[in-house]
Amino acid sequence: MANAPKAHANPPFWRDERVLRLLAQLAFGAAVLFFGxxxxxxxxxxxRQQGTTLGIGFLQNTAGFDLAETLNHxxxxxxxxxxxxxxxxNTLLVSAVGILLSxxxxxxxxxxxxxxxxxxxxxxxxxxELMRNLSLLVxxxxxxxxxxxxxxxxxxxxxxxxxxxxxxxxxxxPWGIPTETWPAFKLFLxxxxxxxxxxxxxxxxxGKRTGKAPLAIVWAPLAFIAVAVAGWFLQPAAPLSLDLxxxxxxxxxxxxxxxxxxxxxxxxxxxxxxxxxxEVVRAGIQAVSKGQVEAARAIGLTSFxxxxxxxxxxxxxxxxxPLTSQYxxxxxxxSLAIAVGYPDLFYVSNTILNQSGRxxxxxxxxxxxxxxxxxxxxxxxxxxxxxxxxxxx
Amino acid sequence: xxxxxMKPPLAERQTLLGWLRKNLFNxxxxxxxxxxxxxxxxxxxxxxxxxxxxxxxxxVIQTNLRLILLGQxxxxxxxxxxxxxxxxxxxxxxxxxxxxxxxxxxxxxxxLVVLLAALAFVVSGPSRTWLLAMxxxxxxxWWLARGAGKxxxxxxxxxxxxWPLIFILLLRGFGDGGPLPQVGTNLWxxxxxxxxxxxxxxxxxxxxxVLLALGRQSDLRIVxxxxxxxxxxxxxxxxxxILFMAQLMLPxxxxxxxxxxxxxxxxxxxxxxxxxxxxxxxxxxxxxxxxGQYEAAYALGLSxxxxxxxxxxxxxxxxxxxxxxxxxxxxxxxxxxxxxxxLFDLVGIARTVLAQPAFLGxxxxxxxxxxxxxxxxxxxxxxxxxxxxxxxxxxxx
Numbered sequence: 001m002a003n004a005p006k007a008h009a010n011p012p013f014w015r016d017e018r019v020l021r022l023l024a025q026l027a028f029g030a031a032v033l034f035f036g037x038x039x040x041x042x043x044x045x046x047x048r049q050q051g052t053t054l055g056i057g058f059l060q061n062t063a064g065f066d067l068a069e070t071l072n073h074x075x076x077x078x079x080x081x082x083x084x085x086x087x088x089x090n091t092l093l094v095s096a097v098g099i100l101l102s103x104x105x106x107x108x109x110x111x112x113x114x115x116x117x118x119x120x121x122x123x124x125x126x127x128x129e130l131m132r133n134l135s136l137l138v139x140x141x142x143x144x145x146x147x148x149x150x151x152x153x154x155x156x157x158x159x160x161x162x163x164x165x166x167x168x169x170x171x172x173x174p175w176g177i178p179t180e181t182w183p184a185f186k187l188f189l190x191x192x193x194x195x196x197x198x199x200x201x202x203x204x205x206x207g208k209r210t211g212k213a214p215l216a217i218v219w220a221p222l223a224f225i226a227v228a229v230a231g232w233f234l235q236p237a238a239p240l241s242l243d244l245x246x247x248x249x250x251x252x253x254x255x256x257x258x259x260x261x262x263x264x265x266x267x268x269x270x271x272x273x274x275x276x277x278x279e280v281v282r283a284g285i286q287a288v289s290k291g292q293v294e295a296a297r298a299i300g301l302t303s304f305x306x307x308x309x310x311x312x313x314x315x316x317x318x319x320x321x322p323l324t325s326q327y328x329x330x331x332x333x334x335s336l337a338i339a340v341g342y343p344d345l346f347y348v349s350n351t352i353l354n355q356s357g358r359x360x361x362x363x364x365x366x367x368x369x370x371x372x373x374x375x376x377x378x379x380x381x382x383x384x385x386x387x388x389x390x391x392x393x
Numbered sequence: 394x395x396x397x398x399m400k401p402p403l404a405e406r407q408t409l410l411g412w413l414r415k416n417l418f419n420x421x422x423x424x425x426x427x428x429x430x431x432x433x434x435x436x437x438x439x440x441x442x443x444x445x446x447x448x449x450x451x452x453v454i455q456t457n458l459r460l461i462l463l464g465q466x467x468x469x470x471x472x473x474x475x476x477x478x479x480x481x482x483x484x485x486x487x488x489x490x491x492x493x494x495x496x497x498x499x500x501x502x503x504x505l506v507v508l509l510a511a512l513a514f515v516v517s518g519p520s521r522t523w524l525l526a527m528x529x530x531x532x533x534x535w536w537l538a539r540g541a542g543k544x545x546x547x548x549x550x551x552x553x554x555x556w557p558l559i560f561i562l563l564l565r566g567f568g569d570g571g572p573l574p575q576v577g578t579n580l581w582x583x584x585x586x587x588x589x590x591x592x593x594x595x596x597x598x599x600x601x602x603v604l605l606a607l608g609r610q611s612d613l614r615i616v617x618x619x620x621x622x623x624x625x626x627x628x629x630x631x632x633x634x635i636l637f638m639a640q641l642m643l644p645x646x647x648x649x650x651x652x653x654x655x656x657x658x659x660x661x662x663x664x665x666x667x668x669x670x671x672x673x674x675x676x677x678x679x680x681x682x683x684x685g686q687y688e689a690a691y692a693l694g695l696s697x698x699x700x701x702x703x704x705x706x707x708x709x710x711x712x713x714x715x716x717x718x719x720x721x722x723x724x725x726x727x728x729x730x731x732x733x734x735x736l737f738d739l740v741g742i743a744r745t746v747l748a749q750p751a752f753l754g755x756x757x758x759x760x761x762x763x764x765x766x767x768x769x770x771x772x773x774x775x776x777x778x779x780x781x782x783x784x785x786x787x788x789x790x
Binding site for chain 1 (some may be wrong): 415417419425426427430431433434544612613615616619626628629630631632633634636638641644645646647648649686687722726727729730731733738739740741757760761763765767771772775
């Protein structure tokens with residue numbers, strides 16, 4: 001370099017930061033692509049040696065195995081894809097029931113942790129310390145093998161008041177059987193639902209306009225219940241007939257029977273997740289500063305209004321993000337169903353994998369499905385979070 | 394007479410009845426709650442105590458204790474595990490006197506030594522000598538590090554970093570002959586394998602996680618996208634699918650002829666899983682560092698690498714110590730999932746124990762004992778982390 005450097009001259013390209021950045025990125029991208037290419041190449045070669053190729057056509061083949069409980073009309077002569085869907089529905093069922101129950105139990109635990117009652121408070125703390133230091137898998141296995149399968153045989157089944165039957169073959173509860181007036185009644189239910197939605201929307205706009213909205217959260221369910229009750233009695237016969245479970249020989253007949261696998265999985269997940277949700281709820285309530293409550297009382301709000309208009313919205317803002325991740329954890333943890341033998345998404349996929357030998361396709365499919373759950377939940381929760389977030393002025 | 398004058402005023406003292414009234418029965422609803430809670434506690438405790446002391450048959454645990462703790466590790470080589478434990482006790486002793494606080498640390502140390510001595514009293518054979526040696530080394534480590542300066546602190550810190558590596562190498566061994574014959578991973582099992590998986594997960598996921606976090610913050614677009622994709626995909630799927638992928642797909646990715654044993658595959662899966670979660674935690678720490686720190690480092694003329702390594706990362710990592718410990722506890726509990734892919738960790742070994750004809754149907758005893766082991770170690774780790782937070786002054790700066 002014979003030329004003397006000029007003060008404002010552009011640096012040569014090998015010292016120009018923009019060029020260097022671009023080069024670094026290109027090098028990184030090329031390395032990732034190259035590495036990925038080698039891995040895929042190895043895989044394809046390996047599969048070719050085993051005499052298989054990639055593809056999802058095999059999902060149309062006949063499954064040929066039984067599943068203990070399904071929500072769709074799956075039989076052993078259905079296709080693999082039907083089995084996969086059966087597993088997917090079971091996962092959704094477990095997650096939905098689990099999320100609902102663990103939220104209720106979690107809120108109770110969170111409030112109990114803040115109780116002024118020493119005994120209640122310490123009991124909740126002890127429960128929390130017990131649960132969060134356990135391994136969920138060990139807990140589920142213990143819960144299934146050590147509790148639900150150790151229930152008495154059907155002929156010695158435990159009877160609880162309300163016609164609930166507990167045995168190691170399952171737990172039977174009373175259930176309704178649709179009669180011939182059920183289809184008409186369903187229309188009433190739909191009408192009630194529409195009315196409730198209309199009430200929520202109308203009250204929302206009225207609230208915006210006048211600043212004085214009636215409580216939609218009270219009136220909407222009330223309207224729904226009123227329509228449902230009216231529909232029930234307007235029918236010539238009751239739309240549902242009560243079916244009580246009863247012990248018949250070696251089985252429970254009638255009612256709705258929950259298998260030990262389902263019960264162990266759902267209750268285990270609920271008991272475990274509720275401990276974590278309890279902590280989330282407690283942190284949320286404690287995050288609302290005392291001054292907020294005092295200020296609300298000082299401007300004349302009643303204690304219920306304080307809770308609804310001041311404490312709750314602010315606590316919710318703190319609670320929502322960690323709560324979302326707990327819900328997602330529960331959904332992902334439901335894959336431990338394989339340890340208790342409940343045919344969820346992962347269990348069924350594993351069976352398909354073993355039967356068809358299609359490891360790569362099945363694992364990819366399962367991962368994509370779980371990823372989709374996560375994605376949908378986070379999109380929904382982000383939207384909700386943006387809605388409840390306080391607008392800072 | 395003078396003693397009576399020294400007593401505190403009567404009004405401040407509470408009678409038992411008064412305390413009960415104030416805390417448990419101050420209103421009707423509270424009284425009902427108290428009675429319900431007391432009844433629940435009573436029923437649970439009565440059931441538990443009855444089962445533990447009269448109904449449960451603990452012979453299965455007594456007979457299989459070695460299997461549960463060490464798996465099939467050859468008896469002739471067990472001394473290696475003990476030597477690692479001796480080193481660990483010495484390190485713990487050092488750390489307690491360096492980072493512990495006054496009386497609490499002393500009491501805690503004495504408690505640990507007494508616990509080890511009590512355990513030595515319970516067991517028999519060579520284990521007793523080893524346990525006593527552990528207690529002695531713990532006390533010695535505590536004594537030696539008293540009033541230690543900064544140099545000693547860094548030595549102990551480095552000790553904590555290299556101990557896991559010594560542990561792994563010592564247990565694995567090299568070659569066939571010689572003083573340390575190789576012990577195949579198929580013989581690893583029980584609590585030892587659970588620990589091993591946790592330690593490997595922590596040690597190897599740490600650098601990967603930090604790199605991923607930095608990559609996610611980077612303004613090189615391709616690097617950032619790659620890191621985001623990796624982190625979000627791994628965090629979006631259950632650990633069990635990643636373990637299955639590691640078991641079934643990893644061998645396919647390798648060139649033909651190269652094999653990789655099952656334990657190592659599980660370790661790869663656990664490490665990648667843990668790295669993604671760690672990356673998110675580190676990112677949280679990085680974001681909590683005020684911008685002024687970045688600008689000051691830049692103004693001093695430090696390059697990006699230097700300012701990260703000397704200014705930003707040390708502060709960010711210190712901030713997230715409690716979160717990291719929480720994550721490592723979760724990792725410890727999650728390693729149980731390797732039993733599903735067929736390894737003989739604590740849960741896997743439980744199946745072996747339960748398959749013994751003499752102990753059929755002892756599910757409750759075996760799984761209760763294993764739960765207890767998980768509980769004790771997780772609780773101990775979270776206790777230590779709270780101590781560590783106190784003495785490092787996390788969150789107080």
